[in-house]
Amino acid sequence: MLWERDLTQEDLNKVEQKLLSEIENNIKEYEKSRGNLIPILQMIQEKLKYLPKDSIEMVAKYLEINTCEVYGVATFYNQFRFNPPGNHPIKVCLGTACHVKGADIILENFERKLEILEGETTPDREFSIDRVACVGCCALAPVTMIGDTVQSHMAPSKVEGLILRFKIEKEMQEREKAKNETAI
Amino acid sequence: MKQQFDNIVLEAKRRQQEFNDTKLPKIHIGMATCGIAAGAIETKKTFEEELLNRGISALIHPVGCIGHCYAEPVVIIDHPDSGFPPIFYHEVNAGKAKMLTNMFLVEGDPRLEHILGATVANEMIPSIMEFPRFNLEKRIVMEKCGLINPEDIYEYIAYGGYSSLINTLQRDPKSIIKEVTESRLRGRGGAGFSTGKKWEMASISTANEKIVICNADEGDPGAYMDRTILESNPHQVLEGIMICAHAVGANQAIIYVRSEYPLAVKIIKNAIKQAQDIGILGTIFNLKITLFQGSGAFVCGEETALIKSIEGFRGMPNFRPPYPVQHGLKGMPTVINNVKTFASIPVIIEKGSSWYRETGTENSSGTAIFSVVGKVTHPGLVEIPMGTSLKTIISDICGNVPNKKKFKAVQIGGPSGGCLPEEFLSTPVDFDSLTHAGAMMGSGGMVVMDEDTCMVDVSRYFLDFTQKESCGKCTFCRIGTYHLLNILTRITKGEGREGDIELLERLSEDIKKGSLCGLGKTAPNPVLTTLKYFREEYEAHIKEKKCIGKQCRKLTAYYIDLEKCARGCDACVSSCPTEAIFTTSTRKKGIDQKLCVKCGECMVACPPQYNAVKKVSPVELAPIIERPIMI
Ligand SMILES: Cc1cc2nc3c(=O)[nH]c(=O)nc-3n(C[C@H](O)[C@H](O)[C@H](O)COP(=O)(O)O)c2cc1C
Numbered sequence A: 001m002l003w004e005r006d007l008t009q010e011d012l013n014k015v016e017q018k019l020l021s022e023i024e025n026n027i028k029e030y031e032k033s034r035g036n037l038i039p040i041l042q043m044i045q046e047k048l049k050y051l052p053k054d055s056i057e058m059v060a061k062y063l064e065i066n067t068c069e070v071y072g073v074a075t076f077y078n079q080f081r082f083n084p085p086g087n088h089p090i091k092v093c094l095g096t097a098c099h100v101k102g103a104d105i106i107l108e109n110f111e112r113k114l115e116i117l118e119g120e121t122t123p124d125r126e127f128s129i130d131r132v133a134c135v136g137c138c139a140l141a142p143v144t145m146i147g148d149t150v151q152s153h154m155a156p157s158k159v160e161g162l163i164l165r166f167k168i169e170k171e172m173q174e175r176e177k178a179k180n181e182t183a184i
Numbered sequence B: 001m002k003q004q005f006d007n008i009v010l011e012a013k014r015r016q017q018e019f020n021d022t023k024l025p026k027i028h029i030g031m032a033t034c035g036i037a038a039g040a041i042e043t044k045k046t047f048e049e050e051l052l053n054r055g056i057s058a059l060i061h062p063v064g065c066i067g068h069c070y071a072e073p074v075v076i077i078d079h080p081d082s083g084f085p086p087i088f089y090h091e092v093n094a095g096k097a098k099m100l101t102n103m104f105l106v107e108g109d110p111r112l113e114h115i116l117g118a119t120v121a122n123e124m125i126p127s128i129m130e131f132p133r134f135n136l137e138k139r140i141v142m143e144k145c146g147l148i149n150p151e152d153i154y155e156y157i158a159y160g161g162y163s164s165l166i167n168t169l170q171r172d173p174k175s176i177i178k179e180v181t182e183s184r185l186r187g188r189g190g191a192g193f194s195t196g197k198k199w200e201m202a203s204i205s206t207a208n209e210k211i212v213i214c215n216a217d218e219g220d221p222g223a224y225m226d227r228t229i230l231e232s233n234p235h236q237v238l239e240g241i242m243i244c245a246h247a248v249g250a251n252q253a254i255i256y257v258r259s260e261y262p263l264a265v266k267i268i269k270n271a272i273k274q275a276q277d278i279g280i281l282g283t284i285f286n287l288k289i290t291l292f293q294g295s296g297a298f299v300c301g302e303e304t305a306l307i308k309s310i311e312g313f314r315g316m317p318n319f320r321p322p323y324p325v326q327h328g329l330k331g332m333p334t335v336i337n338n339v340k341t342f343a344s345i346p347v348i349i350e351k352g353s354s355w356y357r358e359t360g361t362e363n364s365s366g367t368a369i370f371s372v373v374g375k376v377t378h379p380g381l382v383e384i385p386m387g388t389s390l391k392t393i394i395s396d397i398c399g400n401v402p403n404k405k406k407f408k409a410v411q412i413g414g415p416s417g418g419c420l421p422e423e424f425l426s427t428p429v430d431f432d433s434l435t436h437a438g439a440m441m442g443s444g445g446m447v448v449m450d451e452d453t454c455m456v457d458v459s460r461y462f463l464d465f466t467q468k469e470s471c472g473k474c475t476f477c478r479i480g481t482y483h484l485l486n487i488l489t490r491i492t493k494g495e496g497r498e499g500d501i502e503l504l505e506r507l508s509e510d511i512k513k514g515s516l517c518g519l520g521k522t523a524p525n526p527v528l529t530t531l532k533y534f535r536e537e538y539e540a541h542i543k544e545k546k547c548i549g550k551q552c553r554k555l556t557a558y559y560i561d562l563e564k565c566a567r568g569c570d571a572c573v574s575s576c577p578t579e580a581i582f583t584t585s586t587r588k589k590g591i592d593q594k595l596c597v598k599c600g601e602c603m604v605a606c607p608p609q610y611n612a613v614k615k616v617s618p619v620e621l622a623p624i625i626e627r628p629i630m631i
């Protein structure tokens, strides 16, 4: 995971600032050609998990093209996102195999439980929900990815348990931390 | 060059011999994406830990995917000392791994109740080859998938890999193209254009720079054979690309992979590096191979859009001609072929075009690979000779529709394909017969649907996909699909109107005629085929507000049959994600229709001996049960 668990909003911005300056150096390794636009955007997204406004401007300046041109390309492709994902990005597969096994109800259930819509992130940046078209495990449909793990044979009733598990895990860690602090 | 390769082969054989000769038990674990999704990493870890704990040695051999996705994680244990042949185990989770280490590796009992079969014929245990899932298939392209470790180039070479390349390099490029043309290999990317002809067109160009592109974009939501091949045997694809580059005289190759396939990306990068390290890429054959990661746009599978995307623009298709082989990437002649097409090439060169032509039909030679998913007992990848009937694939190989449900339709070819009903099950699968029936070979996705599927909803689903993926360049596709989707959505919500069906038909025909690229030209196919074969479902939606498959949520309702519901039973209550289930005054259960999201969980939760939850369409058929007022 890129982020330390319980950073505040301001800390996050500091981390981002630092990464952004790293990225500014990384970009220079790419040749200044239009063909490198998508690879550069991919590199930024890999580091930051999304494309903040500053980074887009940085790329435009480096490749000497208009910012709107960069936005044009970035918004065309589904891979790129413009808001930060959660600590546990939830990707609900809505491919054909998953669809015929009721994936849309699972997506809805996540939306309802987390009180956000697909494409959004919870205010505490813990979870985000996205839809994807086939993660390539159709035989295990319906499938949802949470972080890098694939949850196979999903069911609407499993949703609450999954979310709860992450919440409990977090609480346990916090308690552990508090205990350690008092011990010192 | 020949000398250098011979030395490499010697080394590969030596390593293979060493591996085969050891008396140690060998544990082969399928570690492609689907295996990992089913828990193969956990399984591998457990084996390692257990071996360590018990102080026994065994070789753990990660392999690719053999396509039996229903059985993942798949493990083959070869334990020569036990006297048993290599045994194929299915669904080996951590618990089973622990048990097998203990029972089989330590005590020599293979636990016959957990096996699928032996991998070779023998007198003790039935061989897996006796199952239709194995013996009806014919593996040409995927022969080595699941056998070899994809991250070790020597294993591929020990099985004869790269010898076709060496063979090619000693021959005149023209004779290679002739061989490919005579094999009648047709591109596996969907359209089925003759590969030999495509190469020929590229070879006659006098341009001094030519490019080969391997199309591994695989955007069809429900097909994953390209990924499996890349993850299980990347070198066969690389070899095909190199042979092509030699034949057409290209000096640069690009593999365009979806970035959604991180494991495939990693494995190809590693494969290229290994080929460079041992000199196959470089000294033996000089070709610059790079990887380009696609960013998740279905239309970028289309060749002209793919080129645009490599050039750093929005992936919007161009009018053809000129075809990419005439004027492709940066204006250079560019050969674009699918992963499966390239993977077929080494085999064709090795065994000859007439051998290849023996498989398949007159106009579609070789094998077809389908990912059969949806409502079948044994989903997975199936490689069969062209011309095999749909029935053989669905009932014999994949074990038919489970749960005693009735087969309704099979969707072939992804968003550009169509849905075929039961009458078409005898259709042979080859390029022409499928197109004739209204479907398409397309990418090779095959989704089986049972009686619980709503065909209107299926066509709405595909339109939703194509509408989102339409690049927006031409009006018919951009606006046409939008309106198709709107009408279909309306129908599935029970707001269909008289005349909608005719409107759908007219609009579909217009989009087919007016669109610029294959996406728009084929987008109406799901609508047209469902209208043709399942028209009564559309009519029921519009006229009676009834969904025959009981899928459209606005048109169906769940209720609990009070006669059957057991007093005091609470099984369904906790299954409901929205707390819509309440207790009636008679201590039975009722469903609050306002809260119900129609997920069907209560139906699953209700114990089979009561079977009290019912699903009906139209909604009016559900009796009204009021929630008792709490005082
Ligand atoms: C909308 C659309 C999507 C396509 N997607 C793919 C794809 O994912 N993979 C692929 O190999 N070909 C795809 N194609 C076909 C390619 O344009 C091209 O015909 C193919 O890569 C040529 O290779 P082949 O001769 O080996 O079939 C697509 C075509 C269209 C119109």
Ligand code: FES
Binding pocket: A093, A094, A095, A096, A097, A098, A099, A133, A134, A135, A136, A137, A138, A139, A141, A142, A143, B221, B222, B223
């Ligand atoms: S459709 Fe969901 S994994 Fe393929």
